[in-house]
Amino acid sequence: MHEHDAQDWADVRRSQLSAALARVAAGERAALRELYDRTSAKLFGICVRICADQQGAEDVLQDVYITIWNRAAGFDPERASPITWLATIARNRAIDWRRARQKIDTMLPIDAASAVADGAIDAADRIDDARSTARLGACLETLDDRAGRAIREAYYGGFSYAELAARDAVPLGTMKSWIRRGLDRLRKCLTNGG
Amino acid sequence: MDPPEDDPDLLAAEFSLGVLEGGDRAAALRQMLADPAFARRVDAWRERLAPLNDLMPEVSPPPGLWRSIERRLGGGDRGALTRWRAATAATTALAAALLAVIALRPSVLVTAAAPAPQLVAQLGAPQATALLAVYEDQGGNLIVRPAVVEAHNRDAELWVIPKGGAPVSLGVIARDRPTRVALGAHRHLVSRDAVLAVTLEPIGGSPTGKPTGPVIAQGAISII
Numbered sequence: 001m002h003e004h005d006a007q008d009w010a011d012v013r014r015s016q017l018s019a020a021l022a023r024v025a026a027g028e029r030a031a032l033r034e035l036y037d038r039t040s041a042k043l044f045g046i047c048v049r050i051c052a053d054q055q056g057a058e059d060v061l062q063d064v065y066i067t068i069w070n071r072a073a074g075f076d077p078e079r080a081s082p083i084t085w086l087a088t089i090a091r092n093r094a095i096d097w098r099r100a101r102q103k104i105d106t107m108l109p110i111d112a113a114s115a116v117a118d119g120a121i122d123a124a125d126r127i128d129d130a131r132s133t134a135r136l137g138a139c140l141e142t143l144d145d146r147a148g149r150a151i152r153e154a155y156y157g158g159f160s161y162a163e164l165a166a167r168d169a170v171p172l173g174t175m176k177s178w179i180r181r182g183l184d185r186l187r188k189c190l191t192n193g194g
Numbered sequence: 195m196d197p198p199e200d201d202p203d204l205l206a207a208e209f210s211l212g213v214l215e216g217g218d219r220a221a222a223l224r225q226m227l228a229d230p231a232f233a234r235r236v237d238a239w240r241e242r243l244a245p246l247n248d249l250m251p252e253v254s255p256p257p258g259l260w261r262s263i264e265r266r267l268g269g270g271d272r273g274a275l276t277r278w279r280a281a282t283a284a285t286t287a288l289a290a291a292l293l294a295v296i297a298l299r300p301s302v303l304v305t306a307a308a309p310a311p312q313l314v315a316q317l318g319a320p321q322a323t324a325l326l327a328v329y330e331d332q333g334g335n336l337i338v339r340p341a342v343v344e345a346h347n348r349d350a351e352l353w354v355i356p357k358g359g360a361p362v363s364l365g366v367i368a369r370d371r372p373t374r375v376a377l378g379a380h381r382h383l384v385s386r387d388a389v390l391a392v393t394l395e396p397i398g399g400s401p402t403g404k405p406t407g408p409v410i411a412q413g414a415i416s417i418i
Contacts, residue, residue, distance in 0.1 A: 133245035
């Protein structure tokens with residue numbers, strides 16, 4: 001698939017999701033079902049990854065779609081892309097669930113996060129917007145190894161500073177410094193066009 | 195070298211990444227609600243980091259999960275709105291979307307001036323967003339859009355409940371169309387710490403000045 005085809009496809013998907021969200025906001029149950037069919041595998045993937053618990057992820061996914069039903073009127077297509085808005089709800093719900101449980105012993109081993117990140121890069125057919133993904137990936141590569149890994153782990157696992165510091169056995173201040181420097185560098189890389 | 199401690203854009207990045215917790219996370223959330231510029235930074239960071247979502251493997255949820263969601267939603271579409279739409283022949287998705295947009299961004303459409311921060315409350319019944327309230331800075335009005343307000347021989351009355359205070363009536367609102375409520379002297383009560391609520395009252399509103407009927411919707415105020 002050519003890059004511009006992928007981009008067109010992403011645009012089509014975006015407007016379809018926005019339209020479905022507008023209908024959900026108007027109270028249309030069928031639109032929520034359509035949204036579920038289109039997005040549940042993606043959102044469940046996020047929940048499973050962050051909750052690291054099948055039953056917990058199922059409960060959270062239910063909450064996610066109830067939240068979407070209740071808050072769809074607050075979605076503003078000029079502020080966010082629909083899939084990012086939906087994924088943010090899934091991420092935040094899953095993080096809330098995890099923090100509420102605070103069961104450190106069920107966490108995946110430290111290598112799991114990087115394994116997911118590296119292995120999934122082959123799955124290019126799932127990537128909606130190849131350019132921004134590649135660009136973020138390239139910018140993450142320019143970071144200090146520890147910062148890049150910590151940022152990926154934080155995102156994939158939903159970990160807090162304190163959890164990340166404990167997993168890497170470094171002081172909290174060190175972890176904060178790695179991540180903040182990494183985010184600063186990431187911002188410069190992304191805004192300078194690569 | 196470490197970036198400066200007080201860089202709001204980095205705070206937005208940390209918040210979007212999800213590494214903040216406890217008081218820091220709550221403070222960032224408050225800032226997001228109070229400060230539209232900060233909220234835009236958060237939106238921008240969410241978009242920047244969103245490509246990472248594409249690298250998480252998709253997982254199909256178990257087949258029964260949609261049923262569980264449906265059960266929790268209760269029956270059918272959001273009732274009153276559907277009936278209202280049928281009554282006004284506004285049956286297309288486009289018309290419905292338009293309604294939502296007008297309700298959400300009144301000052302943009304009404305004044306064409308730069309939008310001021312808008313206080314909003316989504317007043318949720320247990321199962322659904324029942325009402326959406328939007329604050330119009332110019333004129334100090336609150337626009338309330340009903341979605342599920344159904345009751346016979348009763349009026350819906352809007353209340354503001356200041357933090358730690360008693361409910362103050364903002365008047366009776368229409369059940370079948372958006373109502374513009376002039377806040378007047380109550381303007382200062384409609385702030386971020388307050389709660390908006392709707393109760394069912396006798397026709398004409400509560401006779402006592404206090405809520406007497408059931409609460410059909412309530413929600414905290416936030417800024418979009």
